[in-house]
Amino acid sequence: MADALVIRNLNKSFGGLRAVQDVSFSIPEGETVALIGPNGAGKTTTFSLITGYHRADTGSVMAFGRELVGLEPQDVCAHGLARTFQVARPFGKMTVLANVMTGAFLRDKKHDVAKRKAREVIDFVGLSAHEHAPARDLTTIDQRRLELARALATQPRILLLDEVMAGLNPSETDQAVALIIRLKQRGLTVVVIEHVMRAIMALARHIVVLDHGQKIAEGNPNDVMTNPEVIRAYLGSNYVHAEASGAGQC
Amino acid sequence: MSGKFSRKTLWLSVLFALMLLLPQFVTSRFYMDIVIRVLLFSFIGVAWNLMGGYAKQLSLGHAAYFGLGAYTSTMLQINYGISPWIGMIAGGGVAMLASLPIGALCFRLRGPYFTISTIAMAQVLMLLFLKFRDFAWGAEGTTIPNLGDAPWMMQFEEKAAYFYIALALLVVGLVVTWAVERSWMGYYLVALGEDEDAAQAIGVNVPKMKRHIYLISTFLTALAGTFYIQYIYFIDPPTAFSFNISVEAALVSIVGGIGTLWGPVVGTVLLEVTSTLLQSWLGGGHGGVQLTVYSLILMAVILWRPAGLLGLITDVYHRIFGNKQQSEQEAALDG
Numbered sequence: 001m002a003d004a005l006v007i008r009n010l011n012k013s014f015g016g017l018r019a020v021q022d023v024s025f026s027i028p029e030g031e032t033v034a035l036i037g038p039n040g041a042g043k044t045t046t047f048s049l050i051t052g053y054h055r056a057d058t059g060s061v062m063a064f065g066r067e068l069v070g071l072e073p074q075d076v077c078a079h080g081l082a083r084t085f086q087v088a089r090p091f092g093k094m095t096v097l098a099n100v101m102t103g104a105f106l107r108d109k110k111h112d113v114a115k116r117k118a119r120e121v122i123d124f125v126g127l128s129a130h131e132h133a134p135a136r137d138l139t140t141i142d143q144r145r146l147e148l149a150r151a152l153a154t155q156p157r158i159l160l161l162d163e164v165m166a167g168l169n170p171s172e173t174d175q176a177v178a179l180i181i182r183l184k185q186r187g188l189t190v191v192v193i194e195h196v197m198r199a200i201m202a203l204a205r206h207i208v209v210l211d212h213g214q215k216i217a218e219g220n221p222n223d224v225m226t227n228p229e230v231i232r233a234y235l236g237s238n239y240v241h242a243e244a245s246g247a248g249q250c
Numbered sequence: 251m252s253g254k255f256s257r258k259t260l261w262l263s264v265l266f267a268l269m270l271l272l273p274q275f276v277t278s279r280f281y282m283d284i285v286i287r288v289l290l291f292s293f294i295g296v297a298w299n300l301m302g303g304y305a306k307q308l309s310l311g312h313a314a315y316f317g318l319g320a321y322t323s324t325m326l327q328i329n330y331g332i333s334p335w336i337g338m339i340a341g342g343g344v345a346m347l348a349s350l351p352i353g354a355l356c357f358r359l360r361g362p363y364f365t366i367s368t369i370a371m372a373q374v375l376m377l378l379f380l381k382f383r384d385f386a387w388g389a390e391g392t393t394i395p396n397l398g399d400a401p402w403m404m405q406f407e408e409k410a411a412y413f414y415i416a417l418a419l420l421v422v423g424l425v426v427t428w429a430v431e432r433s434w435m436g437y438y439l440v441a442l443g444e445d446e447d448a449a450q451a452i453g454v455n456v457p458k459m460k461r462h463i464y465l466i467s468t469f470l471t472a473l474a475g476t477f478y479i480q481y482i483y484f485i486d487p488p489t490a491f492s493f494n495i496s497v498e499a500a501l502v503s504i505v506g507g508i509g510t511l512w513g514p515v516v517g518t519v520l521l522e523v524t525s526t527l528l529q530s531w532l533g534g535g536h537g538g539v540q541l542t543v544y545s546l547i548l549m550a551v552i553l554w555r556p557a558g559l560l561g562l563i564t565d566v567y568h569r570i571f572g573n574k575q576q577s578e579q580e581a582a583l584d585g
Contacts, residue, residue, distance in 0.1 A: 074455045
């Protein structure tokens with residue numbers, strides 16, 4: 001299948017800090033890919049570069065054959081890429097319905113159409129019972145659901161999820177995974193930044209690992225998890241030696 | 251839903267009919283003057299609220315557009331004999347044009363920095379009108395030639411006529427707000443007011459939305475400027491670009507209920523009536539007493555009802571009429 005997203009030699013520095021260095025990877029349409037790495041590896045920065053919140057110093061981001069570097073976030077969204085934020089950012093004083101309608105207005109400015117579409121998505125993420133609750137009153141997981149619904153209301157073709165599982169308990173994580181699998185079944189291309197291993201294993205057949213702004217590994221979950229570079233990035237070099245000598249097991 | 255709607259329509263019709271008949275009952279020029287000021291400042295508040303309330307862009311420089319509207323119509327009238335009715339619309343156009351470069355500069359800033367920059371812009375405009383004497387009478391200002399009863403020049407013997415103009419302006423402002431609130435624009439404005447980055451993530455063109463609502467807001471504010479100068483027959487820079495106008499516009503909205511349709515009206519009724527009555531009761535005795543009491547009332551409102559008095563009124567209404575449903579949400583806040 002054709003590639004939905006092609007990232008080539010992406011670079012971004014903040015002052016002296018090279019946050020993203022020469023990162024390249026591509027994502028086939030309809031695939032779910034996980035972007036992982038230790039804290040500060042440049043995962044969220046990569047998301048921000050893709051979605052127009054930061055402008056790449058050099059490099060290119062192509063989505064369905066269109067260059068995204070240089071576009072504003074709203075234009076990236078109009079091209080079919082929707083993102084969520086690491087910390088959910090609902091419009092607190094609006095109700096759940098109004099929040100999601102705001103997303104739906106991107107594709108159709110008619111009130112009734114937006115409302116109908118918003119209700120569909122709210123139902124899909126399982127928030128129907130809270131439709132008229134102000135967003136600020138929702139629990140953490142429900143705020144994440146809301147953020148997902150709001151992003152889905154813009155009818156994206158590529159969904160970028162920034163740590164949607166963080167802080168969820170195991171059963172909530174399973175619910176979230178099930179939701180993402182259903183999105184995948186609908187043909188959506190999904191990129192997740194994630195730390196929760198059981199979620200990554202359940203979702204992604206392809207993993208990209210960043211460390212200190214560089215891509216250090218890429219491949220299927222088993223290959224990546226046994227890659228010495230990856231283990232070193234997460235656990236330090238001592239652990240690699242230990243494992244090599246057969247003393248340490250995961 | 252339709253029952254609630256029709257009851258609301260009924261109340262609005264009754265209120266509107268009462269307003270139309272008001273000049274029949276209020277014959278005192280003093281009280282008529284208070285009513286006209288209440289209507290005018292409600293309108294200015296409504297215009298400000300579109301941007302300051304819904305989109306949370308707290309401007310304290312709307313006097314700039316009030317003044318531009320006032321000066322445009324006055325200059326057209328005195329220099330070219332053009333009716334202030336036409337001048338009013340021209341003033342609105344000038345304000346809209348001016349809002350583009352001013353907005354381009356101020357919207358680069360967020361939060362308190364934005365607010366400060368709007369204050370500065372209004373002050374700069376006032377200074378320009380003060381210094382350039384040949385352009386528009388400088389610091390002396392000018393009186394509007396009194397033509398007696400001349401409706402086509404927006405001059406009337408009876409205060410009732412001014413009352414109806416002010417009422418019409420307020421109705422226009424409320425209808426515009428109502429329409430914005432119900433459309434996608436209202437949702438986009440509230441969204442960007444809540445979180446600009448999150449709004450952009452779902453496709454809201456934040457700079458464009460700010461520019462558009464600023465155009466509407468400044469146009470309406472300029473209309474108020476023309477009306478006010480025609481009403482008091484005098485213009486000079488400190489009057490037309492008065493910082494008080496900017497503050498009042500924000501204050502009535504905040505006290506009444508920021509980002510709500512009726513908030514600025516409720517706020518103006520409370521603040522304007524209180525301040526005028528306090529002035530007439532306490533103003534004669536000890537200087538400043540009325541201002542002290544006024545400030546205390548203001549503090550009390552901000553402390554106890556930071557979301558504005560409108561919420562208090564709707565709560566009381568629902569208690570009286572036994573309406574158990576949650577108080578009605580504005581459209582842009584709830585689908």
